[in-house]
Amino acid sequence: xxxxxxxxxxxxxxxxxxTLITLLSLIIIFFFINGLLGFIxxxxxxxxxxxxxxxxxxxxxxxxxxxxxxxxWIASYLIIASIKTWGSPSYKDLLYIALGIxxxxxxxxxxxxxxxxxxxxxxxVFSYATTAFITKSTTVNNxxxxxxxxxxxxLLPIIFAILLVGDGxxxxxxxxxxxxxxxxxxxxxxxxxxxxxxxxxRASNLPAIKIVCTIYIETIRGAPLVAxxxxxxxxxxxxxxxxxxxxxxxxxxxxxxxxSAFTSAYTAEVIRGGLQSIPKGQIEAADSLNLGYxxxxxxxxxxxxxxxxxxxxxxxxxxxxxxxxxxFILALTDLLQVGRIIPEQDPEFFGRQLEALCxxxxxxxxxxxxxxxxxxxxxxxxxxxxx
Numbered sequence: 001x002x003x004x005x006x007x008x009x010x011x012x013x014x015x016x017x018x019t020l021i022t023l024l025s026l027i028i029i030f031f032f033i034n035g036l037l038g039f040i041x042x043x044x045x046x047x048x049x050x051x052x053x054x055x056x057x058x059x060x061x062x063x064x065x066x067x068x069x070x071x072x073w074i075a076s077y078l079i080i081a082s083i084k085t086w087g088s089p090s091y092k093d094l095l096y097i098a099l100g101i102x103x104x105x106x107x108x109x110x111x112x113x114x115x116x117x118x119x120x121x122x123x124x125v126f127s128y129a130t131t132a133f134i135t136k137s138t139t140v141n142n143x144x145x146x147x148x149x150x151x152x153x154x155l156l157p158i159i160f161a162i163l164l165v166g167d168g169x170x171x172x173x174x175x176x177x178x179x180x181x182x183x184x185x186x187x188x189x190x191x192x193x194x195x196x197x198x199x200x201x202r203a204s205n206l207p208a209i210k211i212v213c214t215i216y217i218e219t220i221r222g223a224p225l226v227a228x229x230x231x232x233x234x235x236x237x238x239x240x241x242x243x244x245x246x247x248x249x250x251x252x253x254x255x256x257x258x259x260s261a262f263t264s265a266y267t268a269e270v271i272r273g274g275l276q277s278i279p280k281g282q283i284e285a286a287d288s289l290n291l292g293y294x295x296x297x298x299x300x301x302x303x304x305x306x307x308x309x310x311x312x313x314x315x316x317x318x319x320x321x322x323x324x325x326x327x328f329i330l331a332l333t334d335l336l337q338v339g340r341i342i343p344e345q346d347p348e349f350f351g352r353q354l355e356a357l358c359x360x361x362x363x364x365x366x367x368x369x370x371x372x373x374x375x376x377x378x379x380x381x382x383x384x385x386x387x
Contacts, residue, residue, distance in 0.1 A: 048107070052107070058176035059173050080128050081144075085141070085145060180321070180325065183259055187259035191261070191263025196268075198264060217268050229255065255332065271309060274305030275305045315375075339360035
């Protein structure tokens, strides 16, 4: 303890400059915390309490609300099981996870949903306990990893099946935070593999493939996402074939197409940077083993390239998740759009947009900080930056 106080004094008050910086920082922190606590205690949070359902699932009909809970349960099980299987979380990590879940539950739990929320929490605990038991056996743990990977691959089809099978609600009725999550998953799930292919194509020695991939990447990156979303609204149906009514697809599907294309273009450039970082000796070593082009890419080059660019990839995915808030220009009621319009729907809440938007920002921040911590864990497990 004495060493701790000695370290603290030398670090924060070891010189006149350090003392001034410490005192200035304390003053800034004090005013920030004082202002934050004052805002929380004096704000009118009734606008959030009354519209919790809209913030989470938008205009989804009440009779279909039950479809959302199985999605939450499956995702919760997979997330917690994956964290325990690959992440080896510390007690500090578990505390942060529990704190985030608790705050979200406090904000959005109502008298009619507390049983479902309690079920979700129990599933998280069960997932962690089960996975902790499974990881004790190497053979069973390897099987568990394969099962988890399979379910992650099938997660999007499962979500669509739950939402659409049995005369489910139209995609235009999806909304709130659920819509942002679905759009981000689709954009990343399809954009990442497409981006890898376009990056390989742009780095190819075949002129035709290289030119096509370059034109695609630079065209997509040359215009803002808002412009491409407007293109999806007005122009995309004219380019889609008329058979089977493909040219009349829902505006949600159009947004998924544009977001996936946009993600693939930016991901391709990130992956291309990783490909250029691979030493020429690695490629020559693969050639000396008489590996074919596909095996050389899958076994030698891509694993090293992706490993190098993981921080940039995660940053791209975080940006894509936040960019899903732009779909409001397609008249979709995503989380940000709901946060903007709910104070205008009831005269009682006029001028209360700040409270709603703070909750919106908090939800986006929770996902972004989770992805950021995931990046750090992956970097640490792969030894990135450690020599």
